[in-house]
Amino acid sequence: MKAMELTDLGPLFEALHGAGRTVVGPTVRDGAIVLAELSSADDLPHGWGVELEPGGYRLRRRSDRAAFAHSAGPQSWKPFLHRPRVKLWEADRTGDGFQIATDSPDPPRYAFLGVRPCDLRAIAIQDRVLMGGRHTDPSYAGRREGALIIAVNCTEPGETCFCVSMGTGPQAGPGYDIALTELLDDGDPRYIAEIGTEAGAAVLADLDAAAARPADVDRARAEVTAAAGRMGREMPAPDLRDLMAGSLGSARWDDVAQRCLTCGNCTMVCPTCFCTRVTDTTDLTGDHAERWQLWDSCFDPDYSLLHGGAVRSSAKSRYRQWLTHKLGTWHDQFGSSGCVGCGRCIVWCPVGIDITAEVDALQAEADSP
Amino acid sequence: MAPTLAVWKFASCDGCQLTLLDCEDELLALAGRVEIAHFLEASGAVGEGPYDVSLVEGSITTPADLDRIRHVRAVSRTLITIGACATAGGVQALRNFADVREFASVVYARPEYIATLAESTPIAAHVPVDFELHGCPIDRRQLLEVLSAHLTGRRPDVPAHSVCFECKSRGNVCVMVAHGTPCLGPVTHAGCGAICPAYGRGCYGCFGPSPAWDGARPNTRALLPWLDMTEDETRRVLSTFNVAAFREAAVPEGPGDDAPA
Structure with a gap:
């Protein structure tokens, strides 16, 4: 046209x-x-x-x-x-x-x-x-x-x-x-x-x-x-899905957990993160109730909370869940990657955790004998 | 018969219990649902206990407080602590990191008349607490949510996540990333609605540390190098209304559910 x-x-x-x-x-x-x-x-x-x-x-x-x-x-x-x-x-x-x-x-x-x-x-x-x-x-x-x-x-x-x-x-x-x-x-x-x-x-x-x-x-x-040709960053690894699936025991998760605040900013600025929670409220009279759908995040302490406690109760398991879903299991669930390369999670992380650097490190660990 | 409500004060400034009177539009509805039986800020008339719900403000700082909080627990079916003093010891917990006898000797002409404890401690350190509402002062909407939830018999929706959740939901531009303003929001308990960042200020941590993974504490140490503050400034920003809780928070997180092999 x-x-x-x-x-x-x-x-x-x-x-x-x-x-x-x-x-x-x-x-x-x-x-x-x-x-x-x-x-x-x-x-x-x-x-x-x-x-x-x-x-x-x-x-x-x-x-x-x-x-x-x-x-x-x-x-x-x-x-x-x-x-x-x-x-x-x-x-x-x-x-x-x-x-x-x-x-x-x-x-x-x-x-x-x-x-x-x-x-x-x-x-x-x-x-x-x-x-x-x-x-x-x-x-x-x-x-x-x-x-x-x-x-x-x-x-x-x-x-x-x-x-x-x-x-x-x-x-x-x-x-x-x-x-x-x-x-x-x-x-x-x-x-x-x-x-x-x-x-x-x-x-x-x-x-x-x-x-x-x-x-x-x-x-x-x-x-x-x-x-x-002027991209500021590059995402390594030809097959991120395989890399994520093979990296669950990587030592890098311990490293990133030392830096991650679990504040949830990455998930809220991410243009594809979609999780929500539902909450019911009542007013003082008890005659009026409302049901709200609110943004949630896999970094929220209540996320994965079941009877007996949270399924993921460490910063390490939270960050790993976010990254392996975004880059790996998203393919299984929705037929594509969950990452579009906008870089928002890098910029708006208050402590500057860089998704491309983390994947780089996971790749290097996977490549080392 | 309407359930009875009592409000109690320990070492505190009264700001949190005044939040109840600040619920102007909802006060009549509240008075229609509960009998306010003991609330000295509002009335000298005191109804007899025991009480269905007690709101407890303030921290434990004297030997007399120790006895009185046990009495309050004994006459309360549900005990809810409100504010940074009651949940974390308050700003007066600065004494926990100093010698309170030395303070007394400097301030008072006859320090031997002063009966005070060496530490200011939260209510939960002494008696079982049914719910803790954070903040300095507490948030009016959250107080109404806790009371409404109690009256309906449901869990209050008071999330323990960081202030950043509220800040991003509100559409604020991050003052730390975009302006370089030091902000404790990423390690602070939500509840205020991210008021300070909405007006271009950094978070002061009024609601105390967040999150707390099964007893572990937030990763405050990882945030500190990014605040662009001197060591002295950092110590001071963590030494306000929740000083005891933030000092604890500087201890690194435990391994949680997934310890390295």
């Missing part, structure tokens, strides 16, 4: 808002590029980049006005689709029993602007987990089914990125409605837009945009290809 050129994202915002969509995309807040509801293209982080390291994130000023020359931020799209807190139902006592209400307001019709290829794959993985089996999560499905996805190919990978190793980027794979590539001329951005679906085509048709010149399309491809 033909690519278009957008010299300005203002008309795109107008078209999306005109269609009744809530536009969510990157913007600067509290010293980071977060994802939030945007009112216009002016809210985009024009001229901002980031510096990343294990346990460290800093904004930096760029010399140009690029809006998408930054890598994964503190959140993924997970908080918008797979919300941290969802009320499942509430009940009120009646004269001879109780009445259950499950009414929930219609979910917003989202347009996600600036979905990175790694995060696009992460959404596909959560689709598989939360909608692809026998049981669908209705809250997730309601938000997901109406969402329009505008991906942005990566031309500026970060120091902690390794999407190439995981096969998820820097070129967006399937699943987008529209994919943009940002080109900079004298510091000012313009965009090559490629169409992924009919819904995407309909949005672009309203913009009265010009067809992209073949030379610009080639340049966009070349810049994304070049980005693949």
Whole structure:
């Protein structure tokens, strides 16, 4: 399908808002590029980049006005689709029993602007987990089914990125409605837009945009290809599933347990971690009860808690569970890896535990005689 | 007949029991469900025991406290401790790491009149406790959750995980990673709703250490090098309302369920 050129994202915002969509995309807040509801293209982080390291994130000023020359931020799209807190139902006592209400307001019709290829794959993985089996999560499905996805190919990978190793980027794979590539001329951005679906085509048709010149399309491809050579990290091991299965007794787990705080940050920033718990609450009168679904984590002390105690009661067994599921048994359960190479768990770990370094060490231990 | 509620004070500032009066919107509903029989901050009228539920604030610091807490236990069907003093000894447990007789000799003209113990200890060190609610002060919503759960006969939803769980659920940007602000959130018990990070401040550890794997303690030692603080600053940040609990927490974790071969 033909690519278009957008010299300005203002008309795109107008078209999306005109269609009744809530536009969510990157913007600067509290010293980071977060994802939030945007009112216009002016809210985009024009001229901002980031510096990343294990346990460290800093904004930096760029010399140009690029809006998408930054890598994964503190959140993924997970908080918008797979919300941290969802009320499942509430009940009120009646004269001879109780009445259950499950009414929930219609979910917003989202347009996600600036979905990175790694995060696009992460959404596909959560689709598989939360909608692809026998049981669908209705809250997730309601938000997901109406969402329009505008991906942005990566031309500026970060120091902690390794999407190439995981096969998820820097070129967006399937699943987008529209994919943009940002080109900079004298510091000012313009965009090559490629169409992924009919819904995407309909949005672009309203913009009265010009067809992209073949030379610009080639340049966009070349810049994304070049980005693949500038990944800050690499995930070793050709077959992570086998490595994980063969490493359960590795001494490296003791080493990482000395550093891990079991604070759960890695699971909450991970765009594919999906675990939830369910809790029932009652009010003081005892006449009103609510059931809530909340984000959970395999690092929560209550996770795996059965009669008699927790199945995994050490930091070592917790971290091993998280990593071997993410990279190993996820294949058995869902037919793919659970890691997309976004690097968030490296950056937002308060003590800088680096998933690629841990796998490196496990590989080295497996290779040693 | 409505169950009776009693509120007791030991060595403390009264802030936690005042959290009960701070439940303005829910106070009438609470008074409709329980008979507040003993609550000196609210009324001098004291109903007779025994009591169905006792909320106990404060730590044990005097020989008289030792007798009185046994009496409170004896007249309470359910005993719930509230706040850092009652659950961890409070800021007054700084004496546990010093000589309290020397303090008394400096502060009081006639120190021989002062009857005090060498250590400030939590209630659970002396009598069986049915539930511990952490915080300095405790959180209003959590207090209502504990009381509602008790009245309904269910487990209160008071998770023991770190403040980071609440912080990330709230959508805060991590002040430690993004701003370099020292924060005790990763090793601190949740419950406050991550108030300080929501306003750009690091966590002070008001709710005490978390998690506690089957009696083991959080990995505080692994966090300290990342706080970018001097040794003296580190000692001081761990020496506040939960000083005794955090000092314990600096002991490395045991092997847990999966000891190295």
